[in-house]
Amino acid sequence: MKYGYFDDAAREYVITTPKTPLPWINYLGNKEFFSLISNTCGGYTFYKDAKLLRLTRYRYNNVPYDNNGKYFYIKDVTDAANTVVWNPGWQPVKTKLDSYECRHGLGYSKFTSSKNDVEAKLLTFVPMNDNCEISKLTITNNKNTAAKLSLFSYVEWCLWNADDDMKNFQRNLSTGEVEVVDGGSVIFHKTEYRERRNHYAIYGVNTKVDGFDTSRDAFLGAYNGPDSPDVVAEGKATNSVASGWSPIASQQINLELAPGESKTFIFTLGYIENPEDDKWEAPSVVNKKPAFKMLDSYKTEEAVDKALKELCDYWDNLLGIYHISSKNEKVDRMVNIWNQYQCMVTFNMSRSASYYESGIGRGMGFRDSCQDLLGFVHLIPDRARQRIIDIASTQFQDGSAYHQYQPLTKKGNSDIGSGFNDDPLWLIAGTSAYVRETGDLSILKEIVPFDNDMSVAKTLMEHLKCSLNFTITHKGPHGLPLIGRADWNDCLNLNCFSEHPGESFQTFGPSEGPVAESVFIAGMFVKYGEEYAQLAELLGDDAEAKRARDEVKKVYDAVLDAGWDGEWFVRAYDAYSNKVGSKECEEGQIYIEPQGFCVLAGIGVKEGLAAKALKSVEERLDTKYGVMILQPAYTKYHLELGEVSSYPPGYKENAGIFCHNNPWVSIAETVLGHGNRAFEIYKKTCPAYIEDISDVHCTEPYVYSQMVAGRDAKFFGQGKNSWLTGTAAWTFVNISQYILGVYPTHNGLSINPCVPEDFGDFTITRKYRDAIYTIDVKTNGSQSGVKKLTVNGKEIEGTVIPYEAGIKEYKVEVIM
Ligand code: BGC
Ligand code: NOJ
Numbered sequence: 017m018k019y020g021y022f023d024d025a026a027r028e029y030v031i032t033t034p035k036t037p038l039p040w041i042n043y044l045g046n047k048e049f050f051s052l053i054s055n056t057c058g059g060y061t062f063y064k065d066a067k068l069l070r071l072t073r074y075r076y077n078n079v080p081y082d083n084n085g086k087y088f089y090i091k092d093v094t095d096a097a098n099t100v101v102w103n104p105g106w107q108p109v110k111t112k113l114d115s116y117e118c119r120h121g122l123g124y125s126k127f128t129s130s131k132n133d134v135e136a137k138l139l140t141f142v143p144m145n146d147n148c149e150i151s152k153l154t155i156t157n158n159k160n161t162a163a164k165l166s167l168f169s170y171v172e173w174c175l176w177n178a179d180d181d182m183k184n185f186q187r188n189l190s191t192g193e194v195e196v197v198d199g200g201s202v203i204f205h206k207t208e209y210r211e212r213r214n215h216y217a218i219y220g221v222n223t224k225v226d227g228f229d230t231s232r233d234a235f236l237g238a239y240n241g242p243d244s245p246d247v248v249a250e251g252k253a254t255n256s257v258a259s260g261w262s263p264i265a266s267q268q269i270n271l272e273l274a275p276g277e278s279k280t281f282i283f284t285l286g287y288i289e290n291p292e293d294d295k296w297e298a299p300s301v302v303n304k305k306p307a308f309k310m311l312d313s314y315k316t317e318e319a320v321d322k323a324l325k326e327l328c329d330y331w332d333n334l335l336g337i338y339h340i341s342s343k344n345e346k347v348d349r350m351v352n353i354w355n356q357y358q359c360m361v362t363f364n365m366s367r368s369a370s371y372y373e374s375g376i377g378r379g380m381g382f383r384d385s386c387q388d389l390l391g392f393v394h395l396i397p398d399r400a401r402q403r404i405i406d407i408a409s410t411q412f413q414d415g416s417a418y419h420q421y422q423p424l425t426k427k428g429n430s431d432i433g434s435g436f437n438d439d440p441l442w443l444i445a446g447t448s449a450y451v452r453e454t455g456d457l458s459i460l461k462e463i464v465p466f467d468n469d470m471s472v473a474k475t476l477m478e479h480l481k482c483s484l485n486f487t488i489t490h491k492g493p494h495g496l497p498l499i500g501r502a503d504w505n506d507c508l509n510l511n512c513f514s515e516h517p518g519e520s521f522q523t524f525g526p527s528e529g530p531v532a533e534s535v536f537i538a539g540m541f542v543k544y545g546e547e548y549a550q551l552a553e554l555l556g557d558d559a560e561a562k563r564a565r566d567e568v569k570k571v572y573d574a575v576l577d578a579g580w581d582g583e584w585f586v587r588a589y590d591a592y593s594n595k596v597g598s599k600e601c602e603e604g605q606i607y608i609e610p611q612g613f614c615v616l617a618g619i620g621v622k623e624g625l626a627a628k629a630l631k632s633v634e635e636r637l638d639t640k641y642g643v644m645i646l647q648p649a650y651t652k653y654h655l656e657l658g659e660v661s662s663y664p665p666g667y668k669e670n671a672g673i674f675c676h677n678n679p680w681v682s683i684a685e686t687v688l689g690h691g692n693r694a695f696e697i698y699k700k701t702c703p704a705y706i707e708d709i710s711d712v713h714c715t716e717p718y719v720y721s722q723m724v725a726g727r728d729a730k731f732f733g734q735g736k737n738s739w740l741t742g743t744a745a746w747t748f749v750n751i752s753q754y755i756l757g758v759y760p761t762h763n764g765l766s767i768n769p770c771v772p773e774d775f776g777d778f779t780i781t782r783k784y785r786d787a788i789y790t791i792d793v794k795t796n797g798s799q800s801g802v803k804k805l806t807v808n809g810k811e812i813e814g815t816v817i818p819y820e821a822g823i824k825e826y827k828v829e830v831i832m
Contacts, residue, residue, distance in 0.1 A: 017711040022704065022718070023119070024345075027331070027353050028126075029718040031055045031118040034106035037714040039082040039371055041739070042120035043361045044149060045142035046330070049287060051086075051149050052369060053125050053140060055118040057105030058085035060174070061149060063287040065424035066368050066375025070178035071205075071217050071287060072171050073262075076374055082107065086285065088153055089168040089248045092134055094161070101248055104129050104136040104153070108242040120718070122331040122357050124324065133159040143323035144330055148286035148310055152320050155280075157273035167269045168248050169283055171219055172232060172262065173205045179376040192263040195302065200228025200255070202311065203265035206302050214290040218307045219265035222282045222315040226270045227253025232262035280317055286310045334360075334395050338752055342778035346704035351751055354703065358719045358744035359391035363403070365740055368423065372722075372737040379422045379429060382407060383504065384742060386442035391745030393446075393453045394760075394784075400450050401459055408443060408464045408479045413472060415440045415486030427468055437490060437500035440483035441540045447480060448547035452760040455785055455819070457554055477555060484548050487541050488567050492533035492589065495574035497541060499534035499588055502658070504609060504677075505645075507669035508534075509658025510590045533589040535579040535597075539613035541571045546617075550762060575619050584632040585610035585620075587646075590656050597646065604657070606636050607646045612680025616687055627688055633681055634693070641724050641733045642673035642701040643681055649728040666729025673724040675701045675743040679750035686754040686770035691799030694755055695772040698747070709733065720744055758782055758791065764819035767830050769793055770800040785819060791828040804831040 019040075020031040031040055039054035050066075052059035059082075060066075060074040075083045087108060091101045102111035104127045105118065111131060119126040124141035137154040157163040175181045175188045195204040202220035209216050229235040229247055234256030237246030247253050253268040271279055288306045314320050340351045366385045369375035385407055393400040410428040411417040417439045418428025428434075450459060460477040474482075490498040502508050510532030545568035552560040579586050587597025587607035594600075597607040611629045620626040637644045649665030650657070663670035678701050685694035699705045701724065707717040715721045715735035722737035753759040757769030758780055765784050773795075780791040796803075806829040807817050817826060 018707055019710055022349055024349050024353065026121065028119040028121040031120070034116055037711060040716045041371055042125045044123055044125070044140065046123055046144065046360070049142050049147040050364065051142060052371070054082050054085065055105070056082055056107035057087055057103065057127070058082035058107060061285060062369065062375065063147060065422065067178050067379070068422070068424045069176060070174040070181065070375070071285065073174040073181065084172060084242065086151065087170045087242060088138065089170065089245070090134065090136060090155065091166040091168070091248055091251060092132055092163065093166060093251060094164045100132060102131045104138045110243065123327050133157070134163055134165065139324070141324060141327055144326045146310060146313065148284050150314050150320055150323065151283040152317065153281050153283065154278050155271070155273065156278040157275060160275050162275065163273045165271050165273065166251055167271065168266055169221065170235070170242065170264065170266045171285060172264045173207065173217065175207050190260040192258055192260050194230040194258050194263045196228060196230060196257060197304070200225045200267055202307070203228065203230055204302055204307070205263060205265065207263065209302055216288055216302055218284070218286045218288065220284050220311045221267050223269060225267040227255055227268040229253050229256045229266040230263055231256035231258040232264045235264055235266050282314055282320055284311055284314050336781070337394055337783045339781045340756060340778055343776040346702065347751070349704050350702055354718045355744065355748045355751070356395065358739065359388070359748050360395060362388045362740055362744045363392040367740050370739045373740050379420050381420050382410065382417045382439045383436065383442045386446035387742040388745050389446040390449050391748035393449050397450065397454045401456070404447055404450055404459065405462060405464055405476070407446070408476055409468050411443065411466055411479055411482065413466045413482065415482035435501035436503065437498055437534065438503040438537050438540060440486040441537070441544045443483050444480050444544040444548050447476065448544070448551060451551060452762055460551060460555060477551065480548055480551065484545060484564060487537065492531050493593060494533055494578035494589060495570065496533035496535060496578060496589065497537035499532045499537065503534045503537050505660065505669055507659035508588060510588060510596065510656065512658050531593060532591045535575060535586050535588055535610040536613055538571050538575045538579060539610055539617045539619060542568050542619055543613070543617035554762060572619060575614060576623065579610065580625060584629045585614050592656065596657065603648050603650045604646050605648060606632060608633065608637055608643055608677050608681060612677050612684050615684035616680055618687065621687060626684070630681065630684055630688065639673065639727050640700065642675060643678050643697060644671050644726040645669055645674040645677065646671050649726070666726040666732065668723055671726045671728050673701065673726050675720050675722060675724060676741055676746060679746040682750050683754045689770060689800035691770045692772045694770055695775070698751060698755060720747060756780060760784060761816055764817045765789060766816045767791060767805060767828060768802055768815040769795070769830070769832060771795055773797050773799055787824050787826055789826040789828055791830060793830040793832065795832045798832045802830055802832055
């Protein structure tokens with residue numbers, strides 16, 4: 017069952033009922049000012065950092081789940097005896113609407129709904145070059161008589177630090193300050209401004225208003241929620257000026273519309289940071305000039321439409337960088353629109369703010385952001401470059417790294433600390449992807465601090481060396497890399513038991529242990545050790561490249577020696593040197609991660625083990641909704657394994673379908689040339705392909721979720737944790753670079769598709785460095801293998817089109 021449909025021409029997902037199985041959200045903002053908005057207008061706004069600079073308040077763990085947002089109440093008072101109140105997004109009043117439609121587009125959302133012949137059209141977006149969210153609301157009277165209406169706006173301010181806001185009531189209930197300007201047309205939220213924080217927020221509308229409220233209690237009434245505000249029921253704002261408690265911004269606009277008449281209002285929610293050198297006049301006197309400048313820029317419909325066009329042009333341009341035209345509508349839809357869009361969102365948010373990540377828990381993940389880069393780097397290489405430097409700046413001199421950092425301060429988070437032994441190698445992955453995309457070797461020579469301390473800075477290449485050496489110097493008894501607190505699988509805490517016998521992971525948390533080893537990190541080392549060697553060569557350091565390759569060889573051999581279980585790769589060795597993910601285990605006999613990653617790294621391909629491993633995946637882990645992370649699920653808690661077995665069978669890391677590593681297996685299949693199987697795996701978790709089962713899948717049908725419940729779970733097939741997942745980047749890498757086969761190498765684009773037999777011919781346009789490649793592929797019903805590659809009329813050997821500066825257009829013909 018579906019709850020909407022894709023409108024590919026408009027690049028929108030159109031939701032036709034507010035009652036989706038879960039809130040279906042969108043992200044507004046592309047740079048520093050962001051909002052989350054659900055299909056019922058729930059969500060919140062922040063500047064740069066969802067924890068530290070939160071503009072509007074959100075309530076987690078609430079009933080209903082999607083609670084609080086930026087709302088508009090429309091009260092129809094045409095017939096005084098039968099007034100009706102409704103919202104364009106249905107919530108929070110939930111009046112049954114005569115029509116409802118929500119269109120989530122790229123960086124904007126649009127709502128069109130109607131009740132009793134009054135129609136509301138709401139457009140909301142963050143313009144490209146300002147720190148504000150615009151809501152353009154048009155109300156139309158479709159009755160054949162005049163309509164009398166009152167409109168009320170509503171946002172609830174968060175007192176900046178969203179974490180403190182939820183806890184520190186003894187203070188926060190006395191800090192709130194607002195200032196009402198222009199009779200309520202503009203409301204300033206200046207809590208803590210007097211502390212010289214030099215920032216404030218505004219909520220303004222481009223018209224005179226008939227009243228306002230800034231005290232939540234005055235607006236809602238002490239015993240009501242946003243679903244039944246007193247002021248709306250009374251039809252009269254109280255002009256309350258908040259002092260402490262919970263400040264809000266609400267305006268009342270009364271309007272009379274002739275039959276057929278429309279009126280449009282523009283609301284601006286903005287964030288202002290005064291320039292450092294701005295004269296600080298006096299406590300609590302806000303410099304309003306920048307606020308008025310901002311409001312002025314969006315006071316007309318033309319200005320708003322122009323800003324929206326800028327946003328759409330921006331996306332046009334970005335999505336022109338990789339574009340496919342094939343006979344597979346769903347592939348085109350995901351590749352050309354939604355997958356790349358999600359890659360932008362994950363790049364911006366890392367794992368900080370979604371409807372599943374509170375914005376106050378996790379910030380920018382080291383491994384997460386490095387992987388997000390893989391799907392983003394082609395879009396805006398300069399931003400990727402800066403991100404790599406920021407991430408590397410949180411590394412320690414021994415190569416290990418803070419697992420997370422705070423987006424505002426860019427400082428490592430010491431509460432979480434380090435100890436995840438895969439982290440260092442992901443930095444090589446991200447950097448290598450950047451250099452292959454851009455050819456910009458200068459990044460490797462950038463001086464980058466360790467732990468943000470410039471007194472111990474080294475070049476980025478030295479950082480990568482520290483990454484490599486970290487694995488080399490942290491190996492266990494089988495010559496395999498030590499796992500530390502965990503590797504990619506956060507829940508595989510194999511050292512916790514040895515340190516705290518008899519106690520659970522939950523009590524003590526993991527800490528680095530001496531002996532547990534990871535075959536997954538070994539796979540990573542083989543892959544990224546080689547990518548490191550290539551970077552060293554590009555810098556002319558052949559000796560370093562050789563050293564890296566020698567080390568790779570050792571780990572490769574260690575995997576064949578101790579990491580092969582007979583039919584598949586072992587997952588790890590626990591702190592007692594017992595195998596994890598082996599036929600010897602009672603539960604958790606096979607894990608997906610080493611099968612995917614070792615094979616995509618090339619391990620066991622020539623030895624004939626790779627195909628066996630993938631066959632085992634197919635036989636033991638595959639389901640109709642995707643490939644499960646492990647089998648058999650852990651039915652009991654294993655102290656020696658940690659959090660993995662804390663989940664009920666079928667959920668999350670305990671045998672859920674962890675979408676993130678499905679593309680690893682799909683890529684692995686392409687390494688073996690298995691186009692049919694690679695694509696079959698791709699389709700199973702691909703949002704566009706499972707839109708029809710939205711009632712089962714539940715999460716948004718336009719983006720990937722982190723997890724789909726596995727076969728052992730009660731709700732098999734149900735998605736969770738949509739949006740912020742490495743799945744976005746990895747599936748884009750999989751489909752664009754491996755299945756469709758356009759892979760950036762240091763020397764130029766390689767074209768080597770691996771598609772299902774019935775895929776048909778396709779054309780890709782790819783902007784790479786400063787040239788445009790038009791790539792026509794004739795598949796001839798084959799799954800892999802390029803028979804003939806012609807570039808600008810000349811046939812070339814191999815699959816790599818040598819990049820030559822100066823050539824701006826490459827016409828490429830591929831015959832498979
Ligand atoms: C989850 C993991 C997640 C980790 C983050 C665990 O509870 O299962 O998926 O990466 O928390 O700390
Ligand atoms: C989600 C985390 O963000 C990611 O870093 C981790 O690799 C996976 N969970 C698997 O545990």
